[in-house]
Amino acid sequence: MRTPRVRAHWVVLGAVLLALGVALLVQGYTHHLGSITDDSVPSSTASGNVPREVHEGGPVIDASDGGVRTAGPPDRTIALTFDDGPDPTWTPRILDVLERHGVHATFFVVGTAAIDHPDLVRRMVDEGHEVGVHTLTHVDLGVAPAWQRELELQGSQQAIVGITGSKTALMRPPYSSENEAVTDGTWSAIRAGADDGYLTVLTTMDSEDWRQPGVEAIEQNLTPSGTDGQIVLMHDGGGDRSETVEALDEMLSRYDEQGYRVTTVGDALSVESAAPATTVERVAGAAFGWGIRLSDLVVTLIGWALVISGFVMVVRAVLVVAVARRHHRMARRGRHLPGAPARTIVNEPVSVIVPAHNEAAGIEAAIRSIAASTHAVEIIVVDDGSTDDTAAIAEGLGLPGVTVIRRRNGGKPAALNTGLRAATHDLIVMVDGDTVFEPGTVHSLVQAFADPNVGAVSGNTKVANRDGVLGAWQHIEYVVGFNLDRRLFDVAECMPTVPGAIGGFRREALERVGGVSDDTLAEDTDLTMALCRDGWRVVYRDDARAWTEAPASLGALWRQRYRWCYGTLQAMWKHRGAVVQGGAAGKLGRRGLGYLLVLQVLLPLFAPVVDLFAVYGLIFLDPVRIAGVWLAFLAVQLVMAAYAFRLDRESLRPLWTLPLQQIVYRQLMYLVVIQSVFTAFAGVHLRWHRMERYGSLRVPADDRALTRAS
Template identity: 50%
Template sequence: MTVYRAAQPEPDPLTTSSLPAVRRRRTALRVLLAVLALALIATLLFIEAYTNSGFAPDHEGPGDRAAGRVPAGIRDGGPILDATGGQARSVRVPDRTVALTFDDGPDPTWTPKILQVLRRHGVHATFFEIGAEVARHPELSRRVLAEGHQIGAHTFSHPQLADLPGWRQRLEHAQTQMLISYATGRSTSLLRPPYSSVPDALNDRDWDTIAAAGGQGYTTVLNDLDSRDWARPGVDAIVRAATPEGQSGAVVLFHDAGGDRAQTVAALDRLIPQLQQRGYRFATIAEATGTEAGAANPPASAAAVWRGRGLAWSIRLADASWWVLWGLLLLVGALTLARALLLLLFAVRHSRRRRSVTWSWGPPVTEPVTIVVPAYNERTTIEPAVRSLALSAHPGVEVIVVDDASTDGTSEAVEALGLGNVRVVRVPPGGKATALNTGVALSRNALIVMVDADTVVEPDSVHRLVQPFGDGTVGAVAGNVKVGNRRGLLGKWQHIEYVMGFNLDRRLYDTFGCIPTIPGALGAFRRRALTDAGGLTTDTIAEDTDLTMAVHRAGWRVVYQETARAHTEAPATLGQLWKQRYRWSYGTMQAIWKHRGAVRDSGPSGRFGRRALPFITLFSVLLPLLAPLLDILAVYGTFFLNRTETAIGWAAMLVVHAVTAILAFRLDREQLGPLWTLPLQQLVYRQVMYLVLLHSAITAVTGRRLRWQKLRRTGEVDAVPAGGA
């Protein structure tokens, strides 16, 4: 065994005592940004849920209850209830007077059509508007007032007021008032509670809400006649229901929103002329009761207008965010299904082709191979890793262990093995890329295999790994890396991820000629390809991805050899897993950004840039980064949307993942036992990966360089695992 030693370097200024504090502050800042981003999304979704609270038509309110506290004069009186000043009184509309009222708007489709009918017949009406809709269509509220109509409040989100606590009732009224003030510069003193009808249908709880509203200065307007246009029974039926008997006056209920109101428009066009011919006049609530024209909609205060403006913009932002999320969700769904179909078509085809008895890379490759093993404090795992490499079945193997200034006796552990084809090189601390470049420079052979110090390689894997070099166009080969420590739940989850998320994807990427990463755990290179690619660099923290893309751009093919298997030690704790995946995901983003110029190049580099980079970005970065939307909207839908539809949608995506996992395990000839943990992986493990991606994305945006990070190893993988379960 030959041992090389290098002089110790001068102290690195980056290791000063102030650096940990700086890193902690930066990490805290990134965590804070991530929390703020999640909080913003949650807030916008909450606003959207509150604003779009699903409501039934007004006729579908709760049934009758006791009415012992409702004054008899109110139950038997008119539909206009004035409970202001502590005195309750009711007002009827005079004979031969109809007050047309419209609920649930404004609506961009039907409110303008109804306004056209009213203008054509020269009549005014009263519109009871929902605050959330006013925020979305303020121009319609302004038009309503400009054309001589009146506006009343119909609450902000159309809830059953009697079922809400007092503070929520006040909030519903206040928000609607602010939005009407913002939209029109006017306030309103008229209120129609959702799900209300005629006075004699009031119960005690309804009366309590009316009395409370009266204490806030509101006059409650119920109705005498319900046109029942909400049921769309036909124009004739609507006209009959809205026609007063004899010469009596009436407050008539219509709707200008909440569904298709074509029948409402047609019925108004018939009803108004008929009643005018009978001597009826049409009036707003204020006109019908003899109130001054401006009393129902007096000028609003400047403070109310500004508060309404802020509320309106928050609703619009929530709406816009909601549509963006839905658009992204559709994109995620399409990409997920596309990925599943591509895997089904091409990964299966890839496997069948490689297993064919006629398949060959070319002449058998038997030339000697140099295996480079970078190591930093790997005493726990280095012995079984080096032993498995030194005893490889491939002829002429030399192993170079590059010790990157370990302090735990890594070199001594390798030296103690006494293996004649193993060299140890001690170098100053420089990181993994530098260690690998050193090993390549000291190698004696044209074929280089790179293996991590925590990886145990099967006896024939190195021989299988280099066989694709029988094809002179192949410059690099990715091996099939397995999780060796898969006994625990976290190990099983990573095992599933490696099989279906890494190795299955490599089959697909291999088919399209765009494998993004030769895994550091097991990969092979032609020395000439490494030279053409410029070797490993420290430009990114994912030196393997960076190098692989450089090999592509240099015009070499990068292929996947699924029969060359290695077993690596995966992180055993969530903290270590986070550290590893953070480096991987951030490094991948760095590598893609570094090689973005390839899209403008000519020749092999341009082909890689225009064909492969978009594919890699789409499926390796964008899809994983957006995938959390499936779970976010599943949780959102469980609380605020149709639960059955949400459950079906989420279950469908789980089925897609399950089918993909089974396919991956079958192609890799793995036992299906660990797949019982797949639902748990989707619920728990996947969320951790999402947070890692978010952390990485924030780091990429804010900018930071990470050093080669050392994970804590247990030495659990000291031999090739016997099975996949």
């Protein structure tokens, strides 16, 4: 019965990635496309379109309704203004100086800085100071497109509304100064601001404190030459403002002695610079601010997660290579296992069980290869309700020692149990119908049973149809991923899977765990975990090679890996109790299941975020550094792959496809894990996905076939 296809998880994944993408876009725009720099950066010098009234008028400009009106403070009145804050270090010190002198000022705040330090903005307002718009990210409005100007002005306004509950009517474009310096670009920004209801505030006296010229130079720049009213420009953010604080304290005393009134822009011009925001505007402003903060938090968390995942991957690479080296040396010395007894030769006969369902394309090659074994074997072919000529081909070979059992289709576990009941020997080898052995494979495999504590042994599965890019990718995965991990699991005594393609078992061990269970779609993993929990050692023999057909299309690969991954998740959940057990079961639970959970579940689930962050880095961060990190990661993969290929005596030629594998194949495998996890949480029963057979298997003549095939 066909089960409905699960599609909701792709909607969820898309929504999550979209939300993360928006967060990254917001954080990238607000923190990396614009920044607070000194005021020496001009947008342009052209000013042919600027009205004469602007160049010759007062520093406060109203360009609404298509007209131009300007104004300035009255005589002996100084409107004190600060740009580029708030800054957590310098703004509080400046506010303290203003409080000591009993004066108020106008602070043109950068929206992102205000969101980062809302308490300082609230302090400004509470102490009677004015707050004005200085854009969201301190971009040059003179060269910004219309959409960005709108975003910068409204974003800064929303930040102010969300913090103070009031709207401001004052705006100062970054990099602006006196009226005479207004360029065509700045004038365009002033008109755009006027359309949104802003008065533009320029300056008549620039302290040039952004140059950090020294306290005396700043005081000189702030000394009036007459009694005309002035708008003074200073900075409370954007860098070290220690000179600003010292000069401000001195100049406020001097202004008081000279009879100047120091106040805000609105008070100096007798205009209402702020108005209460509506409830909707306050809610929208608060949401905007929290959205920025949330995006910052998301990026921070992703950054830490990337560091942790990168550390885990590097540790894993070092660990598997080091352990594989130890495993290889132990095997060369004839001690396959830590603490194993002196090696003895195992010559007792073996029962080889071949479950087969519609394996007509490869069953002859499989049976002939096993029959050619140098070890004494009986072959039991269990035809599990095939609708093709599988059983007839097996019977027609007429090979001695081959028994064919026909049964109604009941699934692979049932077929294996049928073969187990018919087997006459105490050592059992299970092999898929799409797999061929080398002549020495069975003999090499069963040598591990010289240790009476060994209940099962995994062989070395090789990809037979490795031609083409897809075949090369799977070949790399088998050699680097599966086999290196099996060496690690062997040494750590926590082998989670003996593959169905080639596995050896003691009959006693199989009978103690009740045979092969059909509780999961990964019956091989389920069985192996059951054996570990029963106290048996499960080991790996890299010299017991089996050649199997790998999927030849992306669709077939997806179905196979989907079943594998989903079945592994089922087995992990079924045997989760091993985590709290002792002995061999505890090793499986805390080492094997922990490794699978981190490396094969959690990291793949996080992988799309890594790729999304890589795109973010290429756009908003340093592309060279991002590329360098990726190349370093690729170099680690290449070194690990080269060593794995050397251990397996494989040619290094397929490794040219490794960079492409990281770009294409890796994402495919991660999506398989994501779909499997969602399917498991959704509680959908996944049916068996049978792989298409291609008939590409050939019987290896001898052990040198491995070298020729590579």
